[in-house]
Amino acid sequence: MPQLSRRAFAGALPLGLVGGSLLGGGLMAGASAPAFGATPEAAGTSPMPVSVTPLAQIRIGRFTVTALTDGYADMPYAFFPGRSAAEVEQAATAQFTARPSGVRFLFNQYLVEDGERRILIDAGPAGSIGKTGALPEALNALGLRRDQIDAVIVTHMHQDHMGGLIAGGKNNYPKAELYIDRRDVTHWTDPAKRNGAPDYLQTSFRMAEEVVRLYPKLQAIDGEREIVRGVSIVDLTGHTPGHIGVRIEDGGQSLIMVSDMIFPVVHPGTTDVFFLFEQDRAAAQAMRDRFFPRAASEGALIAATHMPFPGLGRIVADRGQMRWQVADWAFQG
Template sequence: MMSQMKMSRRSVLSTAAALPLAGMAATQASAAAPLVGPARAPFNRIKLGGFDVTSLLAGTRTVPDPNTIFGLNATPEEFAAASEAAMIPTDKSQFFFTPTVVNTGSELVLFDTGLNGEGITAALAAAGYAPDQIDVVVLTHMHGDHIGGLMTDGAATFPNARYVTGSTEFDHWNGTDNEGFINNVRPMAEQMEMIGDGGSVASGITGMAAFGHTPGHMTYMFESEGQQLVLGADFANHYVWSLAHPDWEVRFDMDKEAAAVTRRSILDMLAADRIPFIGYHMPFPALGFVETRDAGFHYVPASYQFVMDS
């Protein structure tokens, strides 16, 4: 029966803006029910010119001993002082995993895929999308928390998508025996378009080389109707320890010196041009601005700067 068929891509592209209101109605209707599980929606949708940009919470976890990850070239005293100034603990950190969907009006473009197929599928469903509606999957780099959702139970999670990634990044991992790459990325190799610095994913979406975190790590500039936003991926992994101290070494950065140079360069640009960014590991909904402060930078979470039409 036609009434039982799922929404088409055309319907999704044209009606996504109504979803927050539907979610609000559902929340109001169940207000008397006991709260169970996360008290926040696992997606956040904003308007950027003619684009809808939706950040997805595909997973989160608490990680102990963050000084073994961040500030490797800082003393324990320096790390403790920076943490105390920001009123955050030194014995644990909250990690967020935030893929992003861009609705350009003609295509649904997904940036990164989370830790596993189940997580990204659930986050997409909460935002009103199905995996088979995704037109393009962009991989910013090949770390496991970005490629883990490419496959689900041995099959492609996004069966109708084309795939885009940086050529430098793909070539590096293709020369390794990395299990995540072999199991999740290599099966898509023949469907994958390789781009470099300045390469286009779709109209208004441009790749920018941001090497260091991995050999070919890429960020992306979104531009629509005079508005800009940077999809930052992992150029900065923590809103305090990576921004206030961009020269602090991070365990996950494969080339720590290059990553620090890249981090400072991008933060300089964001602060000078007042461009918002989405950071994969920033506190959800992972959207904010950057301002200069002392010898480093300060993260300013977005509030109501981006308002969908009612």
């Protein structure tokens, strides 16, 4: 398994709110979610209504990084091998992410801008699961259309990270270059893999084929590389064969978007708990066991897709145990 470069964790930035609506923005709560993997038609889902569009921005050197969200879904307590459903519910309750129908997962996306290019990290499930479909509205709140996005980095080819690319059966980011790890492209477009996969992964296989068909600018990338100056890929394989993170770094400051390395009940203190959709549990645990201590030692600022909005925090060592700590917020002038 490739080694994570030390540079991935250098220079963590103190976090600040520079123009979002974190304190006033909230998602409408109380609606139940269908089982993960259901299609909009089967689940009867629709785009998620929001009371206030949540936006939060931080600066990483010359970059502005805006946390957005496509919505949320509740994952059944039985979806987390390694603990009983009752134990998972207890852990989620302690983290205030427990709901009657399961663990509340957010679907956070991150827009990276440097004045020249706009790069979106992941595209959300777009109504294919839970109460989702809010990303276009979030972009609109920034005065942006999807055809103004220059590039989209897909951290892996699960439906909740790529559904927005092809919602409505069309290319929704027509001017964007698309970056996906080659291992994931190969896996999710392999008919033999699809034929042997469980039902709950079939939507991801179908969507992957649509992404490849609708995005001629798709670049299947290999390993850690720089997309543009200061935006580079971190190999986090395990959750899927080509699961990646994204490092944003400039001026001695950095942020690592780690995608599905962290969930509300899968975190530094419980690396032996898994999510049902982990492709290779042993590899996923090994990557977390290596990544978390190093992130803690370096004080890396981290963005995580499914943690409560805006998904930003750090991994810290606390009396010999590692835990997730939500990043402090401070207004900046």
